[in-house]
Amino acid sequence: MMIRPAELAAIKAGTIDLAFRRWARPRVVVGTRMRTGVGLIEVTSVEQVSVASLRADDARRAGAPSLAALKQALAARSSDPAWRIGLAYAGPDPREALRSAIPDADEIAAINARLDRLDAASVHGPWTRETLDLIDLNPTVRAPDLAARVGRETADFKKDVRKLKELGLTESLAIGYLLSPRGEAVVDAGLPTPRERAAREDGTPLPRSIGAPATRALRAAGVTTLEQVATHTAAELGAMHGVGPIAVTRLGEAMAERGLAYRAE
Template sequence: MLLRRPVLDAIAAGRVTRAYRRWDRARVKPGTRLRTVVGVLEVTAVRTVAAASLTDADAAAAGVADAAALRRELAKRPTGEVFRIDLRPAGEDPRIALRADDDLDDDARAALDARLARMDTTSSYGPWTAATLALIAENPEVRAPDLAQRMGRETQPFKRDVRKLKELGLTESLPVGYRLSPRGRAYLRN
């Protein structure tokens, strides 16, 4: 579920507590945790509502000017049910602490070795993790399309792979490009 940055900031500040989406089926459920640039958000409730029943108060809770504007936004997707999704801040993104943890003992290193080996083994295009980590280490703040081209890859699959490394705390996204996290640098030091 994508939320624009101003909405995320408003949720983090407590000014926005819900979102509305028109979907063919619920895409989230209560308890779903969403990692965002402002931290983790938790979905606390999901229910269908009639678009015609939306009020200005409903719109305000979603950070929208009024009910008419909310209905216009929902009408951009003409089919599906309207879902009301209640959200709350649920803490910091755990990847932040993970990527800062550069104290890799033998067990942590072995676990990373195993995860990266599994990623390489299951890849349809062969091993990629070591080359990608090395490329990012040598080229911080370089645009993803440029890095992907250097590896002879398409941009979107390359970015998906870098996100996998980010999940392990090895890389960080920057306004432009990536860099190795302290954990990633410690891992490459051997």
């Protein structure tokens, strides 16, 4: 179930608690928890509704500008039933805490056993340690470029990286990946001496929702965290080639979630 970044922020803030979709059949069930850019979003209800029965309060709770706008959005695919989905913020993504949890020797042994099972189940042979090493040595490099270096299809490579992310070993960035502190500990445990790495950037990484062109433009200007974004005005960033209005809006939304804002004009 796709939810726009602005709506995710509003669900987290509690100002949106409904969504409406045209589906042939429900694609979520009560209790479904979706991992999103703002944390976990839980489905609290799912019911089929008549568009004619919708009221202004439904539109308000769904974040629509008006009842007419909500009905217009539901006019597409009118042959499918309309569904009213209740939504609620369910807390931070547990993988965030896991990524920063440094494992002890027993945990590292358990993680390595899990990696061995992933390798054994793979149709293209062992891949877990190679991928961890590849990300560790090439942070923030695009997934297609990393996949090409090891002769993998991008889609399959990204699917495998997601398995490492589930273990708390990697972090997905707006462009590329980074080993988490947990992942670094696992890699270092297999080396004669810990690997030397560049200091981890202080601050909140740029959100993935702004897109690769905006991320590249900001990085080129030395802006790699939301805290650094907050030292600029919206107009300054909007003037950068590659940073469009949508990216400026999404940066503003991401900053607002953390009590930050653009510098005043």
